[in-house]
Amino acid sequence: MKALALTLLIAVTGCANVAPYQRAHLARPDMAFESNLGVAKAMEKTFPAKEGASGGASVGGGGCGCN
């Protein structure tokens, strides 16, 4: 956990500013953190329904029985 925090800190503090005109690659669909809205929702409980862990990306999603 500490290693992850340190890595993140180095990554954030070590990055250069990217001007808007340099962001063409960042706007690519395959740079998205989620799939499209429907697929992201469909997959949200597929793994957590069979595992002890869940969450991390959002709040306010509510629950289900999930047997």
Added chain:
Amino acid sequence: MQAALALPILVVPARAGAAEVGEVGIAVLGYKERGLIKVTEPIIWAKGRFAEVWEVSGSVAVDIVSGASPQLVSNATGQPMQTITGASVTDRRKIWDAKVSRRFDDTTLAASRNVSREEDYLSHAFGIEVRHDFNQRNTTLVAGYGRSNDRIRSSDDPLLDEGRDTREYMVGLVQVLSPVAVVQSTLVATRGEGWYNDPYKQTLTFYPSGSPPFAFSGDLRPSSRDTVAWLTRYRRHFPGSAGTLHADYRYFHDDWGIRAHTLEVGWVQSFGARWSLRPALRYYTQTAADFYSPLVPRPQPALISSDQRLAAFGGLSPSLKATLRLESGTTFEATAGYVYNSRSMRVGGEGSPAFQPLRAYYGVVSIVHEF
């Protein structure tokens, strides 16, 4: 209660620098466990931006669940085994959500609502979120608060009607690292109080000697649960090879004793402007909850659950996604994946001996039209 899907509402900025006016989409998920349940879930959604600063989105989904779910863990055959009891179930879960957000220069406020309804489970949730861009929009900070109120019932026990209240707190960061790399990190802490027992899980243990010769226990869990999940996602595009690396890692722990690590690595390979393939591999490992036991100990403890989702195990899941983007703004996507969970897949030692391997297949197809 057999449903396997739920909806998050407040998702932190999904794409850095993207601009779109709106979209409509439909997706269908199919999930099948070998010998157990089958889930089909159609979803429709829409999202639109109005007057430059307002964005509204909403979705409706139905889970159609059929098949059987393991209810009893018993050592009647010698070793503790999951037993499927009762008839095959059919259940429907209806979900809807809505979210509205407004941008004020570099700050965006959002509010969301989510309702999930099953025959034996009802969940109402809401969330609020504030997002602030600075550093010439190279950095975005996110904070969120969510709350859900659930009612737990049972089709086996008409008298069961219990509640559970969960509060969620989120902080997050999205950082542009270079013209081809971006990272997102979010920390979500939850505090839940209420009914956590699963009304469909029981444990039956026969003893080789002593009296009484057997013990039967329902699912008895703590009345609260605190969790922390820390998710970090990294995206890097390689223009020379027309490929994009996806790397996600999540650390999870709770006060039940579960520690879990999830790592997913994917590679998106473009073939021209229209086609792309994304092979990915997901690995998961967790420790057992303190009160997990496939046998009822003597003397019987106050807390016990034989639900193998609380056992120590690991899992591997390969998947492949194909995408076709048309110039008209319509995108077709199809994903196929396989899930294999077993005790031997756990990192750092053998998992719980009673864990029975899970093999499942899933597929998702979607059509989205942006306008």
